[in-house]
Amino acid sequence: MPAFQTSPGMRDILAPQSVRWRRFVDVFAEVVEAAGYGQLITPLLEDLGVFTRLGESTDVVTKEMYDFVDKGGRHVALRPEVTASVCRAFVEHHPPTPWKTWYAGSNFRYEKPQRGRYRQFDQVGIEVLGADDPYLDVEVIALGWEFYRRLGLRQVTLRLNSLGEPDDRARYVTELAAYFTAHHAELSPESRITLAKNPLRVLDSKRPQDAPVVAGAPRIADCYSDAAAEHFATVQAGLSSLAIPFTIDTGLVRGLDYYRRTTFEYQGGTLDSAQNGLGGGGRYDGLVEALGGPPTPGVGFALGVDRTLLACDDESVFVAPDGATDVFVVDTTGGAEALTITSALRAAGLRAERAFDNRSMKSQMKAADRSGASHAVIVGSNELEAGAAVVRPLRATLVEGQPGQSTVLRSDLVDHLVAHLRNSTS
RNA sequence: GUGGCCGUAGCUCAGUCGGUAGAGCGUCAGUUUGUGGUACUGAAUGUCGCGGGUUCGAUCCCCGUCGGUCACCCCA
Numbered sequence: 001m002p003a004f005q006t007s008p009g010m011r012d013i014l015a016p017q018s019v020r021w022r023r024f025v026d027v028f029a030e031v032v033e034a035a036g037y038g039q040l041i042t043p044l045l046e047d048l049g050v051f052t053r054l055g056e057s058t059d060v061v062t063k064e065m066y067d068f069v070d071k072g073g074r075h076v077a078l079r080p081e082v083t084a085s086v087c088r089a090f091v092e093h094h095p096p097t098p099w100k101t102w103y104a105g106s107n108f109r110y111e112k113p114q115r116g117r118y119r120q121f122d123q124v125g126i127e128v129l130g131a132d133d134p135y136l137d138v139e140v141i142a143l144g145w146e147f148y149r150r151l152g153l154r155q156v157t158l159r160l161n162s163l164g165e166p167d168d169r170a171r172y173v174t175e176l177a178a179y180f181t182a183h184h185a186e187l188s189p190e191s192r193i194t195l196a197k198n199p200l201r202v203l204d205s206k207r208p209q210d211a212p213v214v215a216g217a218p219r220i221a222d223c224y225s226d227a228a229a230e231h232f233a234t235v236q237a238g239l240s241s242l243a244i245p246f247t248i249d250t251g252l253v254r255g256l257d258y259y260r261r262t263t264f265e266y267q268g269g270t271l272d273s274a275q276n277g278l279g280g281g282g283r284y285d286g287l288v289e290a291l292g293g294p295p296t297p298g299v300g301f302a303l304g305v306d307r308t309l310l311a312c313d314d315e316s317v318f319v320a321p322d323g324a325t326d327v328f329v330v331d332t333t334g335g336a337e338a339l340t341i342t343s344a345l346r347a348a349g350l351r352a353e354r355a356f357d358n359r360s361m362k363s364q365m366k367a368a369d370r371s372g373a374s375h376a377v378i379v380g381s382n383e384l385e386a387g388a389a390v391v392r393p394l395r396a397t398l399v400e401g402q403p404g405q406s407t408v409l410r411s412d413l414v415d416h417l418v419a420h421l422r423n424s425t426s
Numbered sequence: 427g428u429g430g431c432c433g434u435a436g437c438u439c440a441g442u443c444g445g446u447a448g449a450g451c452g453u454c455a456g457u458u459u460g461u462g463g464u465a466c467u468g469a470a471u472g473u474c475g476c477g478g479g480u481u482c483g484a485u486c487c488c489c490g491u492c493g494g495u496c497a498c499c500c501c502a
Contacts, residue, residue, distance in 0.1 A: 107502085109502090115494090117502075190499070
């Protein structure tokens with residue numbers, strides 16, 4: 001057993017999985033940059049206060065934060081999400097609005113790890129600050145939808161809700177609290193505790209015991225102001241005009257309690273219900289203000305990389321691209337030839353590999369085969385003397401009695417291979 | 427944080443009614459010595475998660491611990 005291993009809920013991601021990981025971010029960047037979003041890179045570490053502004057009733061802030069006092073006496077924390085950092089950056093740099101940003105990176109939450117739930121986990125997301133337009137909500141939701149489509153995911157569903165204006169929401173929470181208090185005895189013990197902290201979250205309960213009470217609860221829709229109702233109607237109409245299917249879920253209450261108006265969540269159809277939330281987001285306000293800025297509306301989402309990748313696995317979609325090399329250089333004369341040949345091939349833009357430790361011809365050929373290279377370049381003592389090399393196709397030699405290999409002068413080798421590979425790939 | 431299940435070679439797992447352990451895959455090397463996908467032969471690798479207890483003796487029983495997993499919770 002190794003003396004050290006990764007901390008709970010944290011892990012190493014090796015190739016080829018890491019390749020897929022990077023591709024994932026690349027695809028996301030392609031989708032959102034096509035819509036004019038610019039990447040924002042923020043520190044993993046922020047002043048604790050940046051995150052406590054997220055709200056007192058969220059476990060993410062109150063119980064799950066990695067916080068500590070640094071050597072300078074500052075109370076800092078590893079970010080549990082990045083929306084707060086985006087708002088902090090907005091206040092710090094006051095960019096022109098609407099400010100459209102995207103990000104990708106790790107977040108930290110001290111939770112009990114499970115599959116699809118890690119203490120260090122990655123998210124990609126977008127945030128737009130400074131615009132109130134319902135069509136912006138539609139754009140944001142549509143970009144997430146388009147991203148899943150680009151990955152190849154088919155079984156994603158979109159759940160949508162509106163929490164109304166802050167006043168509506170406050171009024172609703174009061175009504176809800178009164179209702180649940182009246183049905184206190186019917187609630188599960190866990191939900192009673194939740195009720196005291198945040199009545200909205202009781203709607204999220206997955207315990208069967210709570211189902212009847214939750215089903216009879218007042219609806220947020222009845223509390224909408226005219227403005228909120230109109231905003232929500234426009235969002236729905238916009239999604240419909242883009243042919244993006246959604247279902248209204250009045251029980252959809254996002255975890256962080258800064259949301260108002262539109263909230264949404266993408267769910268994976270193949271995942272178990274406990275971990276089926278692929279990503280989600282919504283409209284929020286008050287956050288920029290809480291961080292010392294002017295009143296500024298915001299909207300955005302964050303998508304979990306792990307869960308989305310799990311969903312991709314279930315649908316056998318977005319498989320890791322193979323890092324196949326083009327040419328594998330076999331050198332049985334000591335390795336110096338392989339050094340110069342691979343170097344020249346790489347300079348010419350080809351992916352070239354070689355063997356080390358002066359292994360046997362057979363061993364090197366095996367490695368060449370495994371590398372996925374389409375051609376092997378073979379240099380033995382004969383070739384070395386003749387100033388040449390053997391070029392052997394590795395994938396086409398299945399034909400009986402046709403080795404198909406040729407001897408090429410070293411001076412022509414690179415050009416020969418470049419021409420050859422261009423032909424076979426196009 | 428609470429509860430259930432699990433923890434044996436790099437990977438997937440078998441096994442010992444308690445006497446320190448195996449398979450497949452993978453890796454490496456060979457199969458008359460300059461050429462890869464199949465086949466054959468052979469080899470290496472495990473403190474049987476860790477600590478303690480019971481026992482003449484534990485990988486197998488008991489306790490604890492750590493890690494994983496599932497549910498709750500939370501959320502991505």
